[in-house]
Amino acid sequence: MKASLLRSVRSAVSRSSSSNHLLRRSFGTESVPERKVTVLGAAGGIGQPLSLLMKLNPLVSRLALYDIAGTPGVAADVGHVNTRSEVTGYAGEEQLAKALEGSDVVIIPAGVPRKPGMTRDDLFNINAGIVKSLCTAIAKYCPNALVNMISNPVNSTVPIAAEVFKKAGTYDERKLFGVTTLDVVRAKTFYAGKANAPVSEVNVPVIGGHAGITILPLFSQATPKANLSDDTILALTKRTQDGGTEVVEAKAGKGSATLSMAYAGALFADACLKGLNGVPDVVECTFVQSTVTELPFFASKVKLGKNGVEQVLDLGTLSDFEKEGLEKLKPELKASIEKGIQFANAN
Numbered sequence: 001m002k003a004s005l006l007r008s009v010r011s012a013v014s015r016s017s018s019s020n021h022l023l024r025r026s027f028g029t030e031s032v033p034e035r036k037v038t039v040l041g042a043a044g045g046i047g048q049p050l051s052l053l054m055k056l057n058p059l060v061s062r063l064a065l066y067d068i069a070g071t072p073g074v075a076a077d078v079g080h081v082n083t084r085s086e087v088t089g090y091a092g093e094e095q096l097a098k099a100l101e102g103s104d105v106v107i108i109p110a111g112v113p114r115k116p117g118m119t120r121d122d123l124f125n126i127n128a129g130i131v132k133s134l135c136t137a138i139a140k141y142c143p144n145a146l147v148n149m150i151s152n153p154v155n156s157t158v159p160i161a162a163e164v165f166k167k168a169g170t171y172d173e174r175k176l177f178g179v180t181t182l183d184v185v186r187a188k189t190f191y192a193g194k195a196n197a198p199v200s201e202v203n204v205p206v207i208g209g210h211a212g213i214t215i216l217p218l219f220s221q222a223t224p225k226a227n228l229s230d231d232t233i234l235a236l237t238k239r240t241q242d243g244g245t246e247v248v249e250a251k252a253g254k255g256s257a258t259l260s261m262a263y264a265g266a267l268f269a270d271a272c273l274k275g276l277n278g279v280p281d282v283v284e285c286t287f288v289q290s291t292v293t294e295l296p297f298f299a300s301k302v303k304l305g306k307n308g309v310e311q312v313l314d315l316g317t318l319s320d321f322e323k324e325g326l327e328k329l330k331p332e333l334k335a336s337i338e339k340g341i342q343f344a345n346a347n
């Protein structure tokens, strides 16, 4: 295990172009920077497996697990895993500052999940307040951290976070991300099945937002190329858009996606850490402040670098079906963004 950890660290370092002043910890002859990652909502359905996956990530040196309760147990459990990071659990608001101080990446899966029959927007009334208070603390205790927002409705919680940071004078649009990686994970899985392609080789960009028709997979840009019928593309698009609901219904009242989300959240946080460490050409789809459409926030391919967003990539060529989907999603996404902005400024 130790040898394989060292191998992972070495390969991460060899892909990294970090300048020497960033390199503060040595592993034999190689070095990787110290990186603190904080998970807010770490005792939850997503939080627990996500914390485990972050513990397995050799780029993390300190892992802070925060929740309103239950985190000492999760931290004791995860902390016994013999990998690089030191794990600390923090429970209750009075410990939030310590959980956040010095953090490079804050991942937020805090808040209530859907039950069958609910939309993500039905979570707004509870989750908007949770996100607002957590982001107020981030602005105070780790204003330079990259924030990975998982809490739904992402189309509104990201604009809420932006407004909170603006009010605090700490907003840096390069550092705020709505995590839409699960849409990409699903699109890849579903496409691989239909295209009969090895799933590990599949790439599918997913743009727009993270709810229903605002999730727009671009199967015309999927690789490896496959000659799929219009009906198949339509079915794949719909399944990707309804992927969350598929899980919510299958769980029948016991919550929404947690395990696949933990995987997706860990992938995205890893990409952020690689970007921070100077690894070149790290590109992920994510919901960020954007000018690729007329909407102020939009998910598209984004190049990640030492300060977070390095470049928001344009959408590339869309099929007529995707162009239609893009126009259809805009009013809903616009309304969700505005709802978040209004909430943050009214409360």
Ligand SMILES: NC(=O)c1ccc[n+]([C@@H]2O[C@H](COP(=O)([O-])OP(=O)(O)OC[C@H]3O[C@@H](n4cnc5c(N)ncnc54)[C@H](O)[C@@H]3O)[C@@H](O)[C@H]2O)c1
Residues within 6 Å of the ligand: 040, 041, 042, 043, 044, 045, 046, 047, 066, 067, 068, 069, 109, 110, 111, 112, 113, 114, 123, 127, 130, 134, 149, 150, 151, 152, 153, 154, 179, 180, 181, 182, 183, 210, 255, 256, 257, 258, 261
């Ligand atoms: N972005 C995505 O793709 C995606 C995917 C799946 C789920 N989600 C969302 O993630 C959120 C969490 O889902 P879950 O299944 O883990 O729910 P969960 O109820 O299992 O866990 C949520 C955790 O948040 C904690 N929490 C509540 N208020 C908090 C606060 N103020 N500070 C810190 N922690 C707090 C709870 O104590 C709980 O442990 C939901 O909003 C869900 O809709 C998003």
Ligand SMILES: O=C(O)C[C@H](O)C(=O)O
Residues within 6 Å of the ligand: 113, 114, 120, 152, 182, 210, 243, 244, 245, 247, 248, 256, 257
């Ligand atoms: O569907 C949900 O409510 C959770 C999440 O957004 C998902 O896509 O699985």
